[in-house]
Amino acid sequence: MMKMSETKKGLAFAFIALFLWGIHGPAGRFLALRGINMYFVASLRFFIGTAVFFLFLLTKKRVTIDIKDQLPLVLIISLVGVCGNSVLYHLTLRYLSGTLVMILENLSPIFVLLLVLLLDREKPKFIEIASLFLSILGIIIIVLGKESFLDLKNHFYIGVMLGILTGITFGFYVYFSARLVKPLKNDPDKIISFLFKIFLISAVLMSPLLFTKGNLPNEFSEWFWLIEMGVFQSGLAYIFWNYALSFLPVSSASILFLMTIIFTTINEVLFLHLRLNAFLIVGGILIIASGYFISKNINN
Numbered sequence: 046m047m048k049m050s051e052t053k054k055g056l057a058f059a060f061i062a063l064f065l066w067g068i069h070g071p072a073g074r075f076l077a078l079r080g081i082n083m084y085f086v087a088s089l090r091f092f093i094g095t096a097v098f099f100l101f102l103l104t105k106k107r108v109t110i111d112i113k114d115q116l117p118l119v120l121i122i123s124l125v126g127v128c129g130n131s132v133l134y135h136l137t138l139r140y141l142s143g144t145l146v147m148i149l150e151n152l153s154p155i156f157v158l159l160l161v162l163l164l165d166r167e168k169p170k171f172i173e174i175a176s177l178f179l180s181i182l183g184i185i186i187i188v189l190g191k192e193s194f195l196d197l198k199n200h201f202y203i204g205v206m207l208g209i210l211t212g213i214t215f216g217f218y219v220y221f222s223a224r225l226v227k228p229l230k231n232d233p234d235k236i237i238s239f240l241f242k243i244f245l246i247s248a249v250l251m252s253p254l255l256f257t258k259g260n261l262p263n264e265f266s267e268w269f270w271l272i273e274m275g276v277f278q279s280g281l282a283y284i285f286w287n288y289a290l291s292f293l294p295v296s297s298a299s300i301l302f303l304m305t306i307i308f309t310t311i312n313e314v315l316f317l318h319l320r321l322n323a324f325l326i327v328g329g330i331l332i333i334a335s336g337y338f339i340s341k342n343i344n345n
Contacts, residue, residue, distance in 0.1 A: 051292045052292065052293065054288075054292050055288075055289045055290075055291070055292025055293035056289075056293070056301075058285045058286070058288045058289035058292070059285070059286065059289035059293060059301050061282075061285045062282045062283075062285035062286035062289060063301065063302065063304045063305050063308060064308055065277045065278055065281060065282040065285070066278055066282050066305045066308070066309075067304075067305050067307070067308020067309045067311070067312055068273070068274075068277070068278065068308070068312055069143070069274065069278045069282075069305075069309070070138070070142075070143020070144065070146055070147050070309040070312075070313065071143045071309065071312040071313045071316055071317055072270040072273060072274050072278075073086070073134075073135060073138045073143060073274065074138050074142060074143040074146075074313065074317060075270055075316075075317065076138075076262070076267060076270060076271060077135075077138040077139045078317075079260075079267055080260050081259070081260055081261070081262055081267060081271075082257060082258070082259025082260055082261060083135035083136055083138065083139060083259075084132070084135070084254040084257045084259065085254065085255055085257065085259060085261060086135055086271055086274070087131045087132055087134075087135040087251065087254060088248070088251040088252060088253075088254040088255045089255065089271065089275065090131070090271070090274050090275040090278075090279045091127075091131070091244055091247050091248035091251055091275075091279065092248045092252075092275070093272065093274075093275025093276055093279060093280065094244050094248075094275055094276075094278075094279025094280040094283070095241065095244040095245050095248050096280075097275075097276055097279070097280025097281060097284075098237060098240055098241035098244060098280060098283075098284075099241060101237065101280075101284055102234070102237060102238060102241060105234055107234050107235075107237075107238055108238075108241075109238060110241075110242055110245075111242075115225060115239070118221060118224065118225050119225070119239070119242060119243055119246065120246070121221055122218060122221050122222055122225065122243055123243050123246040123247045123250065124247075124250065125214055125217050125218075126214060126215070126217045126218025126219075126221060126222065127218060127243060127244070127247040128247050128250050128251055129214040129217075130211060130214035130215050130217075130218055131247075131251070132251075132254075133207055133210050133211040133214055134146065134150065134211045136207055137149070137204055137207040137208045137211055139204075140199075140200045140201065140203055140204025140207065141201075141204040141205070141208060142313060142317070142319050143309050143312075143313050143317075143319075144306065144309050144310045144313050144319060144325070144329075145187070145204075145208065145325065145329075146208055146211065147305055147306045147309045148183075148187075148208075148306055148325075148328070148329045148332050148333070149184075149205070149208030149209055149211060149212050149332075150208065150211050150212050150215050151212065151302075151303060151305075151306060151332060151333060151336050152180055152184075152209065152212030152213075152216070152332060152335075152336070153212050153213075153215040153216035153219055153336070154176075154216070154219075154335070154336040154339040155176065155177055155180045155212075155216070155335060155336070155339065156212060156213045156215075156216025156217070156220075157216045157219050157220050157339075158173055158176075158177070158339055159216075160216065160217070160220045161220070164220075172338055172339075173339060175338070176334075176335040176336075176338045176339045177335070179331050179332070179334055179335035179338070180331065180332050180335035180336075182331050183327075183328040183329065183330075183331030183332035183335065184205070184209070184328065184332070185328075186324055186327055186328035186331065187205065187324055187325065187328035187329075188202070188205055189324065190322060190323070190324020190325065190328070225239060226239065226287075226290075230290065230291065231291060232291075233287045233288045233290070233291040236287045236290075237283070237284055237287055240283055240287070244279070303333050303336055303337060306329065306333060
């Protein structure tokens with residue numbers, strides 16, 4: 046039997062993770078449309094995801110928690126990059142489709158670029174400035190097309206602002222988590238151990254949200270998709286993704302991450318009857334292109 050090359054292994058792990066994350070938006074949107082308390086959803090998912098990491102590390106006999114190891118960086122990632130991003134993401138799903146939320150979240154490469162400029166003092170290149178303008182143009186086109194988004198007209202602008210903040214916090218997560226895991230690139234289990242610590246801290250920080258007022262799931266389908274999001278998107282997808290990063294260049298993986306929009310759109314069209322329009326398609330393409338060019342530039 047022929048052995049699978051490292052690149053093919055990496056692509057296989059990445060494809061599984063991206064497919065799982067492609068279910069993320071439609072599942073969350075389904076719960077939001079049912080009127081479920083999204084604070085409760087965001088919080089409970091972390092406890093489920095943390096349990097998945099714990100069980101995985103238990104099978105690997107790698108369950109260790111060194112609280113002091115990289116503590117300031119871990120706290121920053123937990124508070125802003127994970128907790129902040131998750132709350133904003135789930136709130137945005139109350140106002141926008143999963144596809145549109147994913148498009149706005151994929152503004153993150155632009156915000157990673159801004160963090161590099163501000164914190165690493167690197168001068169911007171022409172392609173980076175051009176990508177920034179592309180992303181801004183994409184947002185403007187989407188906002189101008191408000192009337193074309195059926196069933197999304199109420200509080201549409203609030204949703205767009207929350208979506209942009211979601212992209213900012215995800216860019217924050219990408220930038221600082223890259224600093225954390227860069228020395229561990231060849232040890233994905235160690236990376237997952239750090240993720241376990243980050244998710245555990247995040248679960249504790251977000252635990253008060255479990256007791257906020259709002260509708261809780263009471264039907265099988267609602268509990269099913271909530272648990273599915275916790276097990277597969279908050280847990281297994283991260284495991285597959287970090288194994289993919291151990292075989293693939295980070296820049297290539299960041300470009301592949303844009304495929305989550307495609308999987309999200311397919312799922313939302315099939316199961317939530319999303320209606321595509323020219324503003325969503327053109328604005329989305331511009332934002333995706335900006336992320337692609339930024340990631341490609343990093344690779345070069």
